[in-house]
Amino acid sequence: MGVFIIRRIAYMIPLLVITSMLVFGVFAIMPGTFLDQFKFDPAIDAAELARQAARLGLDQPLHIQYWRWISGVVQGDLGFSFSGRQPVLEFLFRGRLMWTVLVAVSTFLFTWIVSFPIGIYSATHQYKAGDNILTGLAFFGMSIPNFFFALLLIWLLVTVLRVGELGLGVAGIVGAEFRGAPWSFDKFLSFLWHLWPPVLVIGTAGMAGLVRFTRGFYLDALGEQYVLTARAKGLTETKVKYKHIVRNILNPFITSLGMGLSGFISGDLIAAIIFNIPTVARAYWFALQAQDIPVLMAGLLLFTFIMLVGNLLADISLAAVDPRIRYN
């Protein structure tokens, strides 16, 4: 296993270098630069633009720009944001990482806690009314666009229920009075109040897929010989379901969890924008609009790295939960 992990980590290095080149190439062929947004400002003349280009290194040939950036990355310096005038990591994560992870983990828990039982229920009640209703609801969650569902929820809260009259906000991740304050019970309640709408919006979008996967894998497993054997051994139905079947259908979910690890760090953009949550994805979106190349480059590289680590962790976890899997 140790050799496997070392080999996988070694593979990551060329993969990241190639990714960085591809990413840089993609951004290099994009028309325009960060300075384009200033070109129509009467207060900024050509000399000022040239000075800013020199300050940001945009007056250099592309290979020099790449070399400067990658040299910094190797030394642990991911660069300096053009638009934010601060180090890239600070720009992306300061004041955002904690909320991003909290929302993402809450959404993940919500999705899994709701979807898994529904999937199993649907599988064990195949084609019955309960199966049809729950599957229909799950598909509704998947079909409704996140932005529309979010707007619908806000409309309901603001216009129909008029929660503002009760002093309840709909934007942000805690009430204004708790921002920057140490955690307290009241702050936690405010956090929960602000958390449920984005969790519901993002969570329902992912539910349908998970319900269908669980249902499908469960139904497949029901026909497996080990289930028949377990039942023949006289095991209770609960043990058959949860010890044998559920454990056996976990593998694809562990793999998808590893793939989605970078999502925990970046978060959902649409919900972040509509519910005004300070997430990493929102900072990245802003950088994309501003053509803030250092942030875009570092962000993509970082998310790729996290995805690779996620995959590695998923592979290790698979070996832990499934004794049939061994890495040599």
Place this chain on the structure above:
Amino acid sequence: MKIISILLGLILLLGTIGIARPDYVTVPLGVPGTIYEGFRVGAHGGTLRSAMIANPVVFNPIVARDTASFWPLARLQNSLIIRNPLTMEIEPSLATHWEVAADGLSIIFHLRRGIRWSDGEPLTADDLMFTFVDVFLNTDIDARRVDWTLPDGTLPWFTKIDDYTIKVHFNMTFRPALIAVGGIGILPRHKLWHTVARLNPALGGVCGFNHAWGVGTDPAEIVGTGPFVLYRFIPDVEIRMKRNPNFWKFDPAGNRLPYWDMVVTNIVASIDVAFLMFRNKELDVFGPRAEDLAILKAEAPIKGFTLLITEDLAWGQEFVTVNQDHPDPRLRELFRDLRFREALAHAADTETMIDVVHLGLARSIWSPVSVNSPFYAGWDHPDIRWREYSLDTAAALLDEIGIIDTDGDGWREFADGTRVAFRWFTNAGNELRITKSLIMKDSLRELGLYVTFTGLPWPEFVGRLLAASGDWDAIVVGFTAGVDPHGAGIIWRSIGGLQFWRFSAGGPGGRHPAAFPVADPAPWNARVDELWDLQAGTFDDAEAKEYFAEFQLLINEHLPLVYLPSGQFDFAFYNHLGNFGWSNINGTGSDPWGVVTSFDLRQLP
């Protein structure tokens, strides 16, 4: 007896050494005959909540370039002079007064005495010299010196006369210098001197000022003379400022201003979020768009807010223009023909644009100077040529040029029989410009002009306009505008650099000398250049206004740009706010909504 003698002696001594009362300012709230007549004395307390859609990038006014940074900076820092947001007149701020020399070659600024920074340190002429000389004129520092650069290319220089007086010298008379120099936010030397390499040898020649007062700085380190001091900044969440305990303005009752304990600016991802927050009572003030008005009008009496629909127009102006340097000689000749541009103006269905795009809340404009500017020549100037929407007039002009439909296919042709066809661009994502473009396209189709419309991403759009290749035909775009039109010299002077519709006017001195080795100006360009020098060369605003009026009429006559309707300012605020003074100074940095919200707002009991 002895104690009384000592006290008397002390009073005499203090009088002798000249300890004077500080030069505080009393804002005449509620005083009849003043612009603050309609205001009332308020009480301390409360939090004002507003929103904006971007994070500030830096709290350093010298290196800041973005609007979001200037929003808090306008409240944290002060300059020597300022434009009053209600009258737009230049008035003293940190300076008690100033004197312009008779020859216009120097200005003496007298600093208020007894003013303290928010951390309690005294403000002196050393802070002014630090800001102007050690920082602004320091080429190591990323300051925007373009506004300070005189027409002859020189910069001003400064001398300190005493602890409260400085003199600024110029090579030539330059009217815009007053606000350019006097409007710079003054910095505390005691907090920032160590970041300037020439003052701090320990830096080893590496200037640290450009990165000083970044958004990660401890708020206690950011010291100012403005009405508020920074309390907290959380990216994508809020900027929170609290009252400056040393602010130097008072109300007539002797209360130190501002009244608000806190000012919270929520940072939202889109204007839609701000709209919802306002409706949910999470914001006290909101600048609505035209499409928000119907909902707000219905909700105002229920939720207890006031919707203010003003007559003031936005500062920026949108326009149609055509490429007079077009590589295709037929299109170049056509676009250079005044009659064609007049036909475009007559084809602009401004009423439909006002109704459809601005929902009725807009007005047609004619001038390159903002209608809000004191230098605007007015709506009723007798020499203005309004070109009303009339497809018949437009068609007649096109016929007169000689582009007519010779083959009966419904499209006009050049004399050589080829169809008159051109591309129409605007920047993708700007729905207002796209809709206006489509309305124009409909009119042009009726006139028999074959136009293909494309919305381009901003970088590509700007790239095409500013490239020497001139790979564009017609566009809709807009410029921002300031109070003093002098700043638009980059657009209007033939060598300014932004006259993209006719770069050739600038010739070798212009933006693309390689492409245009010989200047090819329109006949009136030279007069505009001359007017620009004339207005800058007088400190008499009335005289400058006359020069600007001539300039505006020249543009109106020769029509390099065809202006499109401009939207009105609207504003909504909850009725628990008081002392609301509307100001249309939006766009020049004092207040994003054009409302005086800094020191003269108060919560009514």
